[in-house]
Amino acid sequence: MKKYYEAMEHGEIKEVFKDVFFVSGTMKNEFFGSMWQFSRNMVVIRERGDLSIINSVRLNEAGLKELEKLGKIANVVRLGDMHGVDDPFYLDRYNATYWAIPGMRFPEGIKPDKELKEGGEMPFENSSFFQFKTSKRPEGIIRLNRENGIMIACDSLQNWTEPDQFFDKETVETMTKMGFFVPANLGLAWLHECEPQASDFSNLKQLQFEHALCGHGYPVVNNAQQQYHETFKRMFNV
Known part of the structure; x- marks a missing residue:
């Protein structure tokens, strides 16, 4: 029997835009030699009754019922x-189609059904x-052609303006010192x-684009492009 990553504390599924849903949950992992606990986000796109889960976060049974x-x-x-x-949990439970970027690392027995490529087939329209x-590990962004452009990112774009309820105290202290809590x-x-x-x-x-929904942090609703362009200038002088 497969062992899945446990379901941890998470919030409610919220409809940020029409047929675009957002839910925050918890992640625990080791970074730089110590255990961190912080928040992560899942985005769900609905199209003609089908749901596409992006940046999966396992929900508890009550949360899964709401998702369904x-x-x-x-x-x-x-x-x-x-x-x-x-x-793996969502793939097995729902027999879903798996989309991933070529070159990604997968657990044993897991492989993508479809490849995400620029100009290629997409899991939903528009x-x-x-x-x-240039990233040493595969990373991408989906631009949803709704609401003047919604960027759906993973780790590249973030918007941790402040800690939320899914952090532990030690991680907040560490990430504050390291400069994680910066808008856009x-x-x-x-x-x-x-x-x-x-x-x-x-x-x-x-x-x-006008908005951004990222793997970490709060939704950036309105004026996201200007904010991120300022960040690109600050960090990469572009």
Whole structure:
């Protein structure tokens, strides 16, 4: 019998935009030699009754019942190589189609059904895929062509403006000292692990968007493009 990553504390599923849902939960993992506990987010897109889960976060049974009320779980989409621990649970429970970027690392017995590539097939309509070309581990962003552009990111774009209820005290202290709690920021652990270069952010600036839903932090509703462009300038001078 497969052993899945445990379901931990999470919040309610919220409809941020029409047919675009967002839920925050908990992650525990070891970084830089110590255990961290922090929040992570899952985005759910609904199209004609089918649901696509992006940046999966395992929900408890009550949460799964609420998710199932929204529609049929048809797709599980992985945007970042540093995420994915809950993908096997959703794939097995719902027999969903698995979308991932070529070159990602997978647990034994797991492989993608569909590849995410720029200009390629997408799990839902009115969307496009952007891939970081210089990141040492695969990472991408989906641009949803609704509401003047919604960027759905994993670790690259973040928006931890302050700690939430899913952090423990020690992690808050550590991440505060390291500068994680900055609006419209880039993922500091991702930058350290994957070392993306300025050229990726120059390319990313060509995409037009108004909002951002990231793997970590709060939704950026309105004026997201200007805020992230200022971050690209500050961190990469592009």
